[in-house]
Amino acid sequence: MREVVAAARELEAGRPVALVFVTHVGGSTPRSSGARMAVLADGSIVGTIGGGEVEHRVVALAREALRTGRPARFEANLTRDLGMCCGGLMAVHVDPVFPEPPLVVFGAGHVAHAVVPMLTALGFRVTVVDDRDELNTPDRFACARVLDDPRAFAEGLTGDPTRYVLVVTHDHALDLDLCRSLLPLRNAWVGMIGSRAKVAKFRVRLRAAGLDEVTVASLRAPVGLDLRSETPAEIAVSIASEVVWHRRGGEGSGRPLAG
Incomplete structure (x- = not known):
């Protein structure tokens, strides 16, 4: 024993x-x-x-x-x-x-609400970071929660090569600030929700902020596998699928097994 x-x-x-x-x-x-x-x-x-x-x-x-x-x-x-x-x-x-890898979700909106239970079921130790007390509640998230400024929380993180990070906030300026703080750290994976146009602009701005090409390229965005997802639940499935794909070494095709 x-x-x-x-x-x-x-x-x-x-x-x-x-x-x-x-x-x-x-x-x-x-x-x-x-x-x-x-x-x-x-x-x-x-x-x-x-x-x-x-x-x-x-x-x-x-x-x-x-x-x-x-x-x-x-x-x-x-x-x-x-x-x-x-x-x-x-x-x-x-x-x-191995211990459950940490996964920090920035944002407590519809997508976060849908994806957090999936990530928890997949064996991640999830923490939701959002300063909106009407959304970041124990009723909505049965995991660790940080009710604080996401920028301050991100700036206080140190490198952890086992940590996954998902950025799904309600604010593009906040997303950019978070990426600027998070990408230079040693993380296992950093994903961000957004359109291809948003992501392209972000990459330009991140380079202008002094991040090197390898660091900028490490951002997984738009996050998720291409499932033509529309609803928060469908987007959550897409995101969780990419997380599994990455954890398994990125070797799966992401296509239906039946071809």
Whole structure:
């Protein structure tokens, strides 16, 4: 149980953890099937699967799984493969677990109201930032909320390569100021709603404000996949689809599976 508690604490603190499970044993082994261990991002461990060379190998495998994000499996004859005296067989599964990535939504209007539940269901830790107390309410948004000036909040952010940002405010001047503050930061993704004409003007103004071409090009706008969306709910589906597409490496075509 200590391993599970440690994993929960790491995830709550925003740090990834790898959970290790002994899935099969045969013959003489230091731990039985079902033994668990947590490997933290710094390589420290909670619990044990028996120590020795097998644990050393599995910790290295777990750290690699945290780097790649892919589960891993380890099987060995402890004597023949690792030089341990136990003589048995052991199979281990390594499962990397990552905290919910933060996603900041600037704006609390119709589109935000429609898209936030989708983003939450997709496993993001959503925060809505809007200073309009009649819109940014707990009844409308069952997530973290910041009832404050969006400009001030954006200016107070530091770089976070795991963070997604969505700009869907009611004010073009505010959108531009937010992009000017947010784009130079290390974010995973920054998307903004708007027409192609609005986006083209914004890119010119962002360059004029001193942002380099790579930074300006990183803005995902108009945000969303092309679904010919019109209603707030349809636009929300389009935005959520692009977020999933990006999180999955941008490898999907975005077209119907049936062709």
